[in-house]
Amino acid sequence: MAYWLMKSEPDEVSIDDALAAGSVPWFGVRNYQARNFMRDQMQLGDGVLFYHSSCAEPGIAGIAEVCSSAYPDHTQFDAASHYYDPKSTQETPCWMMVDVQAIRKTRLLSLAEMRTHAELADMLVLQKGSRLSITPVSTAEWQAVLALLDQP
DNA sequence: GCCAACGTTGGC
């Protein structure tokens, strides 16, 4: 059982969208490190902090969990998609994804607030220059975030 | 829109 923080642009897939859909395919990851986390390390039932990025108020917006193993991201084959990758073929897909089940929406734990909590200071998403859209979260960090989400 | 930081590409 592991924990992850996964960034999504709410204009594309918000926590509300994910809750309405039940589960969402985490398409569009085009970074090898993030892909490898999904392909090699994620397990069914892993906990996910659903993070809104590239928006007015970036931060953790909900809780989710991994609900599939990794499989090819179909958008890499779609020439009309923003995520099309001409190097990928059906036989040798480059990009993988998992499905994520939204569990609940939480209060927004903003990036600015996250930076004020010493117990979160080591979270990878807070490190200078960090841009990775999927990062592992330690058990202690997971528990600290959940505790903060339960506070007003 | 700006820009710092990082990742990828491609010439050599």
Added chain:
DNA sequence: GCCAACGTTGGC
């Protein structure tokens, strides 16, 4: 294998 140039991310 090096590294400069370019592209992308993402907060502000």
